[in-house]
Each structure stands twice: as C-alpha cells, then as structure tokens.
Amino acid sequence: MSSCFFSIVIPAYNYAQFLERAIRSVLDQQFHDCEIIVINDGSTDNTDALMKEILKECDPKLRYISQENRGLSAVRNLGVMHSNGAYLIFLDADDALLPDSLERTYEYLVDHPQTDLLICDYLAQMPDGREKLRSNNLLNDKKKDWFYYYIGNTMAMANGATIIRRTVFDEIRYCEDLRQAEDIPVFGQILANFHCALFLRPILRNFKHIESMRNQINFTPNIAYQLTNLLFDPEKLPSSLMKYKADFLAYQYFQLFRSYEKAMQYKLAIQCYRESLKASPWSFFNLGRHIKYIRCVFKFLFGSLVVSQR
Numbered sequence: 001m002s003s004c005f006f007s008i009v010i011p012a013y014n015y016a017q018f019l020e021r022a023i024r025s026v027l028d029q030q031f032h033d034c035e036i037i038v039i040n041d042g043s044t045d046n047t048d049a050l051m052k053e054i055l056k057e058c059d060p061k062l063r064y065i066s067q068e069n070r071g072l073s074a075v076r077n078l079g080v081m082h083s084n085g086a087y088l089i090f091l092d093a094d095d096a097l098l099p100d101s102l103e104r105t106y107e108y109l110v111d112h113p114q115t116d117l118l119i120c121d122y123l124a125q126m127p128d129g130r131e132k133l134r135s136n137n138l139l140n141d142k143k144k145d146w147f148y149y150y151i152g153n154t155m156a157m158a159n160g161a162t163i164i165r166r167t168v169f170d171e172i173r174y175c176e177d178l179r180q181a182e183d184i185p186v187f188g189q190i191l192a193n194f195h196c197a198l199f200l201r202p203i204l205r206n207f208k209h210i211e212s213m214r215n216q217i218n219f220t221p222n223i224a225y226q227l228t229n230l231l232f233d234p235e236k237l238p239s240s241l242m243k244y245k246a247d248f249l250a251y252q253y254f255q256l257f258r259s260y261e262k263a264m265q266y267k268l269a270i271q272c273y274r275e276s277l278k279a280s281p282w283s284f285f286n287l288g289r290h291i292k293y294i295r296c297v298f299k300f301l302f303g304s305l306v307v308s309q310r
Helices: 016-027 047-055 072-082 101-111 143-151 166-170 183-193 223-231 239-262 266-279 281-285 287-308
Strands: 004-012 034-041 062-067 085-090 117-125 131-134 162-165 196-207
Touching: 004 016, 004 072, 004 101, 016 034, 016 047, 034 047, 034 072, 047 062, 062 072, 072 085, 085 166, 101 117, 101 196, 117 183, 131 196, 143 183, 143 239, 162 166, 183 223, 223 239, 239 266, 239 281, 239 287, 266 281, 266 287
Parallel strands: 004 034, 004 085, 034 062, 117 196
Antiparallel strands: 085 162, 117 131, 117 162
16 A cells, blocks of 8 residues: 555454444544554454455455464554554554544644644543543643653553654564553653644543453563563663653552452552552652552451451
8 A cells, every 4th residue: 555644553352342343433534544454463253254344345445464462562563564654543443533533633743744742632431331531631831741741640641542653663662572551661752752742632432341451450560660661761761751760660560559459469469569669769658559558458368367267
C-alpha cells in the first residue's frame, strides 16, 4: 500500500468478540486517508475465521497479519514495521474510535505539523454502561511538567487516544521482554524527548470489562524494577529527569500492591508495599497508603487464621 496519513494498528489476541467493533469504528470514519493493520498474535479463539469473513469485503484499507504469540510489544513493533502512515494509532481490539475522530485530529495535526505525540481525551465506558470522560484539561501548559504528571498517573493516556508520528519509532521501540505495561517506557520517553500536544476532545471509547487484558494479574513483582530501568535509561532520558526514578519505582510497587490486594494475593501485596517503602523514603509520609496496607495485613492474617483452623 502507498503512503497514507494514519496507520491504525489493532493487536488481536483472543478478543474475537470485540474485534469487529474496533475495525468497524475505523472503517466507518469519514476520513479515508488511512490504513488498518490487524495483527493476530496467536489467538486460539475464532479471530482468524472472523478476519477471513471481514476480508471478503475487499476494503483496500484493511490488512491482516497472523503470527505465533509473541506479546503486545512484539505486535506493536511489527505494526510499526508494516505501517505506511505518517502517524500511528494503536487501537486495542476491545476499544473503538468515536465518529469523526480521524478527521478532527487530522485537521489539528495539519495545523500543528511540529506535533510528534498528540494526547487526546477519551471516554471510559464501565460494564454497567456509565461513561466517564478522561481529560487532561486541568494540566498546565508547562510541557516540561508533563513527564512528571505521566509517571505520577495524573495524565490520562490510552493507546487508542494517542497519535504518534511514525518517525519517533526510529529512536524508540517497545521492549519485547515486557508482556504488560509495555507502553509506559515508550510514552514516558516520548514525553521527555519529543514535541507533545493535547487534544481536549474525546476520540476513543475505552471499554472496561472483566476479560480486559488491563485487569489480568499475571506478572511478578520484579516488573517494577524492569519498568523503572527501561524508562529511566540514561541514554533515553535527559539527566534532569533522573531525580524522579526512586519515586517512580515506589509508585510502581504501590500499584502492584493494589493489584495483588484486589486479586486477594495478600502475601505478594504486602511484599510489594514494603518494597515501595524501601524505594522512596517519602512513601513513609503517605498516611492513606499506610491505611490500605494495614487493611491488607488484617485480611492476610484473618485468611491465615481461617486456614489454620480448618
């Protein structure tokens, strides 16, 4: 395919029940200077059969690649390699673009050609149908602060609502050793090194559901160190930002604590909380976190007591 403005890459792994919705959300756009690349990452459901049916429509914008399971990072890198667009959007298979999203962001990017990363608002749709607008309209205009907002989880970013200039990936790639959270080092390093802008209108509906990969707990506590070392690579970040490394590590361990507690894996949760305290002394002054930790300890002790009495 010849060059186009947008390449929409859709990673697909056992999400056949959602995939067609994601594809249709792109095909139904009024803006047509784009391509869609669906990459089947070794799905064991009916993704392949579904794609064969959709491909019968012979839409020239749609391409399909299938490979053995290698993980999201490998899929994203493969999408970059096969893309022809000036800008890339990584649309998760369980999400959907909102109508006219491509046309509106195209107009912005043409008017602001220096933009390397466009961070757009999005709608988070809960399982009960409620919608929440995720917006960055309260951030200040000091772009040097955006990296800090992002690593502190106060900047709203979702893959399908971020548009990245393709040439950025000449310098930054997804780490294929990461099976989850692969976007954190990439987004952080782009924010630190490239020209970024905000688009304060939603372009994506981000569906929350039980099967979501975002809710799976299949990682080990050492992912906190792995993410921190990847993001704070001294060859990829300005030295002025290295001061945030300890706080970022502590926050990642705290996030793991919350995930493990939610999954009722209390022993791992307690381990991660203690690692968070060791990573940054400032963690000792966060009373709210201590309260959550104490509750977790009580749950762990109560569970152990029940087991011992059986």
